[in-house]
Amino acid sequence: xxxxxxxxxxxxxxxxxxxxxxxxxxGGTDVMVELNFDRARPETILNLNEVAELRGWGRDNGTLRLxxxxxxxxxxxxxxxxxxxxxxxxxxxxxxxxxxNRGTLGGNLGTASPAGDALPPxxxxxxxxxxxxxxRGVRVVPVARFxxxxxxxxxxxxxxxxxxxxxxxxxxxxxxxxxxxxxxxxAVVSLCLAIDREADEIRVSYGSAGPRPGLVTVALxxxxxxxxxxxxxxxxxxxxxxxxAYRVHALKVLVGRALQRCLT
Amino acid sequence: MRIALTVNGESLxxxxxxxxxxxxxxxxxxxxxxxxxxxxQGECGSCSVLLDGVLVCACLVxxxxxxxxxxxxxxxxxxxxxxxxxxxAFAMTGxxxxxxxxxxxxVATVDLLARVPDPTxxxxxxxxxxxxxxxxxxAKIFDAVRMAAGS
Numbered sequence: 001x002x003x004x005x006x007x008x009x010x011x012x013x014x015x016x017x018x019x020x021x022x023x024x025x026x027g028g029t030d031v032m033v034e035l036n037f038d039r040a041r042p043e044t045i046l047n048l049n050e051v052a053e054l055r056g057w058g059r060d061n062g063t064l065r066l067x068x069x070x071x072x073x074x075x076x077x078x079x080x081x082x083x084x085x086x087x088x089x090x091x092x093x094x095x096x097x098x099x100x101n102r103g104t105l106g107g108n109l110g111t112a113s114p115a116g117d118a119l120p121p122x123x124x125x126x127x128x129x130x131x132x133x134x135x136r137g138v139r140v141v142p143v144a145r146f147x148x149x150x151x152x153x154x155x156x157x158x159x160x161x162x163x164x165x166x167x168x169x170x171x172x173x174x175x176x177x178x179x180x181x182x183x184x185x186x187a188v189v190s191l192c193l194a195i196d197r198e199a200d201e202i203r204v205s206y207g208s209a210g211p212r213p214g215l216v217t218v219a220l221x222x223x224x225x226x227x228x229x230x231x232x233x234x235x236x237x238x239x240x241x242x243x244x245a246y247r248v249h250a251l252k253v254l255v256g257r258a259l260q261r262c263l264t
Numbered sequence: 265m266r267i268a269l270t271v272n273g274e275s276l277x278x279x280x281x282x283x284x285x286x287x288x289x290x291x292x293x294x295x296x297x298x299x300x301x302x303x304x305q306g307e308c309g310s311c312s313v314l315l316d317g318v319l320v321c322a323c324l325v326x327x328x329x330x331x332x333x334x335x336x337x338x339x340x341x342x343x344x345x346x347x348x349x350x351x352x353a354f355a356m357t358g359x360x361x362x363x364x365x366x367x368x369x370x371v372a373t374v375d376l377l378a379r380v381p382d383p384t385x386x387x388x389x390x391x392x393x394x395x396x397x398x399x400x401x402x403a404k405i406f407d408a409v410r411m412a413a414g415s
Binding site: 001002003005025027028029031032033035036037041045047049095096097098099101102182183184 | 265281282283285304305306307309312318319320321323324325326328329331372375390391393394395
């Protein structure tokens with residue numbers, strides 16, 4: 001096993017181009033579990049912790065750019081929480097303080113778990129994933145197309161996720177998550193809802209109730225249809241965390257509560 | 265691979281396997297077994313340390329990622345002659361039963377009190393939500409945090 005630690009983004013992309021099987025590691029909250037439990041023995045690990053370009057967030061003419069290394073703790077911080085309240089709410093439900101200090105947005109997209117807590121807010125925001133490679137430069141993929149299946153995404157072997165881009169809008173929004181306790185919980189189901197008055201629509205995204213997080217959009221004056229639409233769109237399975245029937249039931253309850261929270 | 269880092273104020277070097285965690289490196293290569301090894305997946309918090317001043321699970325940090333960085337473990341908080349006020353409070357209130365979760369809880373409490381000197385019960389609960397005690401000692405742990413906050 002070899003660990004490569006690039007100091008700049010260019011260096012990181014060059015390394016990834018040369019070692020396409022290299023596993024990127026940022027906060028390590030997913031990758032380290034695989035290593036510790038002997039489930040993965042990658043030949044090369046690409047440690048992105050020292051690449052300053054991947055950290056933090058900023059504005060570029062109204063567009064918000066969230067670095068792939070943005071931690072959940074940072075997403076909960078004062079500056080971002082007021083711009084992206086549902087992402088901040090979702091981030092607060094991730095793991096524990098220790099996990100939120102290390103786990104990153106890029107990791108959530110890279111792992112592409114159907115239960116990834118940051119994913120429903122990003123879908124509701126209609127965010128885009130910025131990926132890059134040494135050979136072809138930057139490519140932008142909407143989150144909805146980036147997430148292709150359970151733990152599968154549209155990243156090519158020589159690419160790295162470098163940022164998430166989105167246009168923050170003034171929307172009532174919320175995130176909810178069902179689990180046995182408030183901390184250290186992988187979502188049994190999760191739900192993010194936003195009222196986009198500018199587009200005259202309501203967007204709902206749900207997690208842990210299908211092979212990938214789903215997105216349902218409905219016109220604002222059709223809010224009454226939403227509960228059934230979400231229930232029909234979801235395709236949950238029975239697993240250790242809950243049954244499919246419970247997940248559908250819980251999703252319906254959450255849609256009702258989220259609508260109440262955001263419409264009143 | 266050789267890494268060089270600062271642990272509890274002291275510059276250290278260690279030869280580590282590329283795939284091993286910071287926790288393993290601390291315990292097996294640096295003679296610092298205070299951080300405990302239990303779940304190895306960030307669930308229990310018994311390996312909590314400060315990495316560049318930030319509370320993390322040492323089991324989820326690749327040892328190589330700590331190269332050039334600064335770590336504080338439970339061993340760096342007090343000495344045999346003078347316990348850290350948080351350690352003192354845990355001992356005074358009997359917030360220790362088997363003791364396995366204690367180092368992680370103490371590091372997490374030190375982190376909390378550095379940011380929030382006078383935490384509410386909700387803030388304590390939130391800050392320690394990633395640290396599990398299976399002897400059911402949470403009531404005493406709350407007493408300890410409140411005592412340390414007052415000291």
